[in-house]
Amino acid sequence: MPLRIEPLPRMAGHLPFMRGRLARLDDVGLGMVVAFGLPSVVNGRTDLAPLAMRETSAYFGSHFNANMKSAMDIDQRQILRSADVASSMVDLGDLRPDPSTGTFEVAIRRTIAHIREKDAIPLLLGGDQGCLSSVLAGLRMSEPSSNGIAALILSDASELPLLQANDVACVFSASPKEHGDPAIMSLAFRDLRQRFESHLELILRHITQRPVHVALDASAIASHWHGASTNADFEGLSLSECRRLFRQLGVANIASLSITGLDPTINGLSLVKTGQRLLLTAILDLIYARLGVLEARLETSHVCI
Amino acid sequence: MSVSEAFSIAFSSPVSRFLDGENADLSHLRRGDVAFIGMPSDATHTSRIGTRFGPRALRHETSLLMHQLRRDAQCGLIDTASGLVCGLADRRTLVDLGDATIHPLDVENTIRSIADMTGAVVKTGALPFAIGGDHFNSYPACLGVSEALAQNEPGVRFGYIQIDGHLDFCDRLAAWGPFNHATNARRCSELPNIRRENMVWIGIAGWVDGNDVAEIEGFGGLIFSAEDVHRIGAREVARRAVEHAMRNCDRLYLTIDIDALDSGFLPGTGSIVHSEITCRQYLDLLEIFAEAPLCGIDLVEVSPPLDPSGRSEAIAAHLLFEIIRPRLVVEKGLPA
Numbered sequence: 336m337p338l339r340i341e342p343l344p345r346m347a348g349h350l351p352f353m354r355g356r357l358a359r360l361d362d363v364g365l366g367m368v369v370a371f372g373l374p375s376v377v378n379g380r381t382d383l384a385p386l387a388m389r390e391t392s393a394y395f396g397s398h399f400n401a402n403m404k405s406a407m408d409i410d411q412r413q414i415l416r417s418a419d420v421a422s423s424m425v426d427l428g429d430l431r432p433d434p435s436t437g438t439f440e441v442a443i444r445r446t447i448a449h450i451r452e453k454d455a456i457p458l459l460l461g462g463d464q465g466c467l468s469s470v471l472a473g474l475r476m477s478e479p480s481s482n483g484i485a486a487l488i489l490s491d492a493s494e495l496p497l498l499q500a501n502d503v504a505c506v507f508s509a510s511p512k513e514h515g516d517p518a519i520m521s522l523a524f525r526d527l528r529q530r531f532e533s534h535l536e537l538i539l540r541h542i543t544q545r546p547v548h549v550a551l552d553a554s555a556i557a558s559h560w561h562g563a564s565t566n567a568d569f570e571g572l573s574l575s576e577c578r579r580l581f582r583q584l585g586v587a588n589i590a591s592l593s594i595t596g597l598d599p600t601i602n603g604l605s606l607v608k609t610g611q612r613l614l615l616t617a618i619l620d621l622i623y624a625r626l627g628v629l630e631a632r633l634e635t636s637h638v639c640i
Numbered sequence: 641m642s643v644s645e646a647f648s649i650a651f652s653s654p655v656s657r658f659l660d661g662e663n664a665d666l667s668h669l670r671r672g673d674v675a676f677i678g679m680p681s682d683a684t685h686t687s688r689i690g691t692r693f694g695p696r697a698l699r700h701e702t703s704l705l706m707h708q709l710r711r712d713a714q715c716g717l718i719d720t721a722s723g724l725v726c727g728l729a730d731r732r733t734l735v736d737l738g739d740a741t742i743h744p745l746d747v748e749n750t751i752r753s754i755a756d757m758t759g760a761v762v763k764t765g766a767l768p769f770a771i772g773g774d775h776f777n778s779y780p781a782c783l784g785v786s787e788a789l790a791q792n793e794p795g796v797r798f799g800y801i802q803i804d805g806h807l808d809f810c811d812r813l814a815a816w817g818p819f820n821h822a823t824n825a826r827r828c829s830e831l832p833n834i835r836r837e838n839m840v841w842i843g844i845a846g847w848v849d850g851n852d853v854a855e856i857e858g859f860g861g862l863i864f865s866a867e868d869v870h871r872i873g874a875r876e877v878a879r880r881a882v883e884h885a886m887r888n889c890d891r892l893y894l895t896i897d898i899d900a901l902d903s904g905f906l907p908g909t910g911s912i913v914h915s916e917i918t919c920r921q922y923l924d925l926l927e928i929f930a931e932a933p934l935c936g937i938d939l940v941e942v943s944p945p946l947d948p949s950g951r952s953e954a955i956a957a958h959l960l961f962e963i964i965r966p967r968l969v970v971e972k973g974l975p976a
Contacts, residue, residue, distance in 0.1 A: 398847065407850030410867035414850050560904040560914070574914045575867075606946050607688065609903040613914050616846065 350389045352460065354396030355424030360449055363425065367455040368622055371446060372429035373462035375439055379598035384611075385429055385460040387599035391611045395619060410575075411582075413629040420628050440469045447473025447591060451546075456625065458618075461595030464552050467496035471548060474591055475499065478546050485542035487584070489577070490552035490596070491568045495519065503545065505538050507555065509570035524555070524572050527580065535583055546590035551577075551618060553596035553610060561610035577617040585624020594618055656699040658771065659964065660706040661734030669735060671765030674964060677757045678739035679773035679781065681750055682943075684820045686813060688910045690943035691774045694953075695739060697944040698771055701957035718975065725972045733967060737761070740770075747819045751780040758784030758936060763792060769964075772940030774910060775808055778895045779824040785893060785936035786831040798935055799838035799885030800828060803925060804897035805845045805866070805913030809852040821910070821941075828893075836861060838889050840881040842925065843869060843900030845915035866900070866915035874921040878928035891935035896926070896963070898956050899941050906955050908947025919955055926962040937963060 351357045352370035363369050372385025398406045399421035406415040433441040443459070447470055450457040459470060467486070474484050483501025491508045498504060503518045511521035520541050527534050553561075557571035572580075594614055601610075623629050657663055658676035669675055678695030685691060709717070709728060717726040740757050743749040754770065758781045761768035770781035782800075789796050802808070808825040812818040818827070829836050837860030845866040856863060862884045864877045872880075885892055901922055903912035942956045961968075 395847070405850035406847050407853055409844050409846065409848045409853065409863070409865045415847075560902065560916075573916060575870075575916055606948070607903065607907045607909075607912055609907055609912055609914075612903075612912065616914060 350393055351426035352389050352458070353392045353398070353420075353424050353426075355421070355426055358425035358427060360427060360446070363427075363450055363453045363455050365454045366626070367423050367425055367453075368458055368626065369425055369427060369450045369455050370458040370460055371427040372460045373439060373443065373466055374429050375462040375466060377463040377465055380600040381461060381463045381596065381598050383599045384462060384595075384597040387597065387608065387611050388460050388594065388615060389426070391608060391615050394612065395615065408629070411629075413631055415623060416628045416630060419626065420623070423626055423628075439466065443469035444473040444476060448476035451477030451590060456589065456622075457591045458622070459591070459593035459595075461593055461597075464490060464494075464550070464595040466593065466595065467548075467550055470550075470591060470593055471496050471498070471502070474546060474548055475502075478590075481546065482544055484590075485545040485547045486550065487538065487542060487547055488550045488552075489555035489572070490550065491554040491571060501545075503541055505541050507572075509568050524570055524576075527572070528576060531579065535580070538584075539587060542587070545588070547584075547588055548591045548593070549581075549584065549589055549621060550593045550595065551614065552594075553598075553614060556610070556613060556617075561613050574613050574617055578620045581617060581621035582624050585621050589621065589625045592618065592621060656703040657736035658699055658702050658769075659734050659961065659968070660703040661736050662732055663738070664735045665737065666760050666764065669761065669764040669766045673733050673735050673764075673766040674769055674967060675761040675764075675766045676734070676736045677754070677761070677768060677770045677781070679742070679754055679770050679777040679938075679940075680739050681742040681744065681772070681777055682774045682910070683742075683744040683750070684747060684776035684816070685774035685910050686816055686820055686822065688943065688946060689774075690945035691772055691910055691941055692742075693944045694773060694940070694942035694956075695771045697953040698939075698942060698957055698960060699736070701950075701953045702960055705957050705961055716975075717969070719969075719971070722971070723974065725975050727970045727972055729968050729970050734964070735766070750777075751783065751819070754780035755784035755787065758782075759788035760784075762788035762935065767934060768936050770936075770938040771960075772938060772942070774821040775804070775895075775897050775940045776819060776821045776824045778897075778938045778940055779819075779827040781938045782828045782834075782893050782895070782936060783831065786833055789891070789935060790833050793890075796890045797833055797835050797838075797888065798891040798893055799840070799887075799889040800834055800893045800895070801840045801842065801881050801885050801929065802895045802897070803842045803900050803922070804895070805843055805899045805915055806897075806911060807841060807844055807848050807852050807856070807863070808897075809856060810849070824895075828895075834893070835889055838885045838887055840864070840885045842877060842881055843915055843917055845900070845913040845917075866913075866917050869915075869917055869921060869925075874924035875928060878925045882928060882932050886932070890933070892929075892932045893936045894929055894932070894934055894938075894963070896937065896939040896959060897941050898939070898952070898959065901955070906947075906952045908943050908945075908952025909941045910943050910946070911941070919958070922959060923962050926959060927965075930963045930966050939963075
């Protein structure tokens with residue numbers, strides 16, 4: 336019997352992402368979400384984030400646990416097809432730096448390309464945001480004949496990744512910068528907040544017909560909801576705004592995902608790690624929408640009394 | 641000012657009391673009093689513990705709150721919402737009965753101990769206000785109310801409102817059995833004089849068990865998610881909740897789990913949620929419930945060790961005050 340459906344205390348045993356299966360690169364199959372850690376750091380201790388996110392994801396391991404027979408998003412009133420999630424989620428462990436260069440770049444590129452060649456979805460648990468160029472390079476390697484690739488970046492701390500001809504990027508931040516390049520669309524968080532539908536349409540049009548990498552950095556979430564990022568910003572997104580965007584994006588051609596910028600040693604306003612739970616809650620919406628494992632449930636008339 | 645008046649008991653007393661009320665036993669309770677009971681137990685919480693320190697922290701915080709109010713009342717309190725001048729009512733209406741005896745390794749004895757205290761309060765005509773502790777302790781607090789009402793007023797039925805980030809409607813957890821902080825609402829729903837179809841949940845956030853939702857809505861219970869609170873408005877949700885909970889009922893039991901507040905504001909609790917419910921919205925809910933015909937209240941899940949800043953217990957103290965406010969604050973009219 337698989338370990339994850341036993342009534343274990345939440346943190347007992349190995350902690351693969353979402354209490355999914357530990358797997359090797361060769362085990363990756365069609366349509367899987369393949370998590371791997373990138374313990375890289377530029378500032379702070381983002382190298383501890385992969386472990387922290389795996390620990391927090393154990394909370395959501397209940398989504399395919401026998402105790403939680405029917406996981407439901409109470410806000411959307413959608414039921415999760417737990418069995419489909421369980422069979423789709425694997426964890427490769429953490430990347431090691433390339434022995435010849437001592438850096439992660441080559442390893443990231445190869446891993447992303449390998450997972451994409453199996454038509455699976457890489458989920459990079461960063462780490463710092465410096466990995467983005469390598470992620471996009473890996474995506475490009477696996478799509479040699481495409482119209483380029485698209486990056487959708489939610490971050491207030493980003494340096495733009497290296498783009499090539501036909502690549503496009505859509506960058507959300509608190510203070511958008513003018514890049515002078517029509518391939519790069521810069522949008523403010525507040526614009527998304529105020530004109531969601533029209534901006535979503537703009538984004539989808541910009542990234543269409545390309546495999547899309549979605550990069551969520553902790554700095555994209557407004558600081559008053561958590562304290563997990565070194566870049567305090569009160570113009571950022573709330574969880575509900577993030578989830579709304581991800582639910583809509585999930586039906587697009589999302590090819591890969593990354594979460595970066597989480598420093599677990601910043602205690603998230605308390606001993607309780609509110610920031611990492613928040614990031615994971617957001618990214619799960621994107622994963623579930625991409626996998627198509629949510630089923631609508633009939634709305635009751637409860638608000639009409 | 642004499643030398644003795646220069647000292648504040650609320651700050652210097654080694655023992656604080658809820659809202660700096662009277663320390664008394666049951667024999668001193670009168671009809672209409674509010675009787676506080678501590679339930680310092682987190683033995684029935686399944687993950688992050690620390691709520692056993694909740695009653696002590698809230699005694700301290702609410703005493704400070706009352707000290708500030710009394711000091712301000714000397715100059716004249718003004719309710720900034722209504723613009724009315726207010727005064728403070730006689731504090732003898734507030735009584736701290738101390739803590740129920742907790743048996744950490746014997747949950748059934750703990751249930752009896754808490755239920756006996758809240759039941760005894762109901763029999764005097766006073767209002768029991770139990771302070772946790774983890775949310776499971778809400779069940780014995782409600783059980784005592786149920787037993788005493790059944791004895792005193794056999795025909796009386798009561799509705800139930802739970803403000804919470806979670807449903808707490810599991811039947812049992814594999815490693816914890818039927819008595820834990822995820823089962824209290826279901827245990828309450830099994831009480832003979834509670835009307836299940838009058839049960840209301842407010843503030844539920846994130847992922848829940850869909851079977852629980854189906855069962856609750858199947859028997860006529862009502863769930864307002866956190867999203868509903870944002871969409872409909874806190875006051876309107878509270879009004880609809882009272883209307884639903886009081887249909888064919890005489891009284892209302894209110895259980896206040898502070899974890900319905902977004903953990904960005906209030907992280908010092910055992911099971912956090914990202915509800916985006918703010919302190920203002922929570923206070924708006926409680927303002928409506930404070931006017932309802934309450935037969936029992938509990939406030940649970942304050943875990944001081946999980947928030948060294950002390951902010952969580954300070955917010956919880958304000959929530960506690962808000963529900964008691966109509967009994968404490970007297971409106972005197974417009975400023976001169």
